[in-house]
Amino acid sequence: MDPAAGLFLGLAAAASWGSLDVLVAFAGRRVGGVISAVFVVVASCFILVPAGLLHGLVFPAEPRFALVAAGSGAILALGFLCFYTALRMGPISIVSPIAGLYGGLGVLIAVVFLGERLAGAQVVAVVAATAGIFLAGLTLEPGASRPRFSGPGVPLALVSLVCWAVGIVLLSVLVRGSDWLTGLVAQRVSNALVLLLVFAVLRARGALAASTTPPLSPEPEPVLDVARASAAGDTAARVSGLLSRRPYATLLVGAVLDVVGLAAFAYGLGVAPVWLVTLVSSLGPMVTVAAGVLLLGERPRRVQWAGIGLVFAGIALVAVG
Numbered sequence: 001m002d003p004a005a006g007l008f009l010g011l012a013a014a015a016s017w018g019s020l021d022v023l024v025a026f027a028g029r030r031v032g033g034v035i036s037a038v039f040v041v042v043a044s045c046f047i048l049v050p051a052g053l054l055h056g057l058v059f060p061a062e063p064r065f066a067l068v069a070a071g072s073g074a075i076l077a078l079g080f081l082c083f084y085t086a087l088r089m090g091p092i093s094i095v096s097p098i099a100g101l102y103g104g105l106g107v108l109i110a111v112v113f114l115g116e117r118l119a120g121a122q123v124v125a126v127v128a129a130t131a132g133i134f135l136a137g138l139t140l141e142p143g144a145s146r147p148r149f150s151g152p153g154v155p156l157a158l159v160s161l162v163c164w165a166v167g168i169v170l171l172s173v174l175v176r177g178s179d180w181l182t183g184l185v186a187q188r189v190s191n192a193l194v195l196l197l198v199f200a201v202l203r204a205r206g207a208l209a210a211s212t213t214p215p216l217s218p219e220p221e222p223v224l225d226v227a228r229a230s231a232a233g234d235t236a237a238r239v240s241g242l243l244s245r246r247p248y249a250t251l252l253v254g255a256v257l258d259v260v261g262l263a264a265f266a267y268g269l270g271v272a273p274v275w276l277v278t279l280v281s282s283l284g285p286m287v288t289v290a291a292g293v294l295l296l297g298e299r300p301r302r303v304q305w306a307g308i309g310l311v312f313a314g315i316a317l318v319a320v321g
Contacts, residue, residue, distance in 0.1 A: 102164035
């Protein structure tokens with residue numbers, strides 16, 4: 001196992017997926033979370049499957065491989081649906097760090113089921129990051145009797161982090177039972193088939209009708225008037241408008257970024273400890289938080305900034321401890 005390679009590949013995955021989250025947050029406001037998930041995952045298959053065929057892709061004949069691929073694909077499908085919908089609902093500067101804790105949960109699953117071991121400092125880091133989730137995801141209004149979620153996307157982000165942690169560990173089983181590309185293609189094809197089934201069912205029931213786009217911020221506020229802001233020379237608003245007006249082109253770029261992140265991540269699982277690659281890859285929300293603040297004008301409160309900081313500190317400490 002090569003920890004240095006795992007660190008580099010995990011960072012490459014984090015940068016790719018963090019940028020993908022930003023693109024989906026904008027495009028998802030126009031086409032919805034379900035369509036965003038289906039488009040990105042299916043488009044990535046059109047890249048991965050030909051690459052696998054050129055590589056001489058041959059799936060192992062063992063029934064266990066097929067069962068793990070099907071199960072991990074279904075679990076990740078739920079994670080994608082929840083997370084892409086959460087990004088659409090926002091605030092992305094809170095939603096993304098919470099979902100990013102899949103790395104911490106993935107570490108625990110790797111310890112329990114794969115026999116990997118953590119140092120004492122890494123255990124402390126996981127606890128700190130968990131505390132950060134509650135600070136980042138909850139807010140208490142003056143005079144309120146109980147805390148509430150700091151944004152409508154937070155509950156879905158919590159579901160997605162569990163799905164991703166489990167799905168990633170299952171991917172490591174596929175990769176180590178074959179090779180990184182075979183395992184990745186098997187999981188992604190299964191993932192795409194499940195999402196297409198969900199899409200077909202929802203479409204037949206008329207559940208994909210357009211709905212009012214919620215503001216991407218912790219508190220209700222007017223949706224950004226892109227045209228007016230652009231006329232005033234607001235560069236951030238121009239970027240926002242460009243990504244929002246061409247949602248499918250934005251999602252196509254996101255699919256390419258997703259494949260880059262998946263390739264780096266899956267290869268890393270085969271050459272480095274699962275816990276290390278998983279934790280470093282979950283640093284992607286740093287990109288998303290910056291985009292939420294700079295492009296969307298999101299303003300997390302101090303306690304939420306403290307929570308975000310704990311999440312990032314916990315992830316970093318587990319990775320290097």
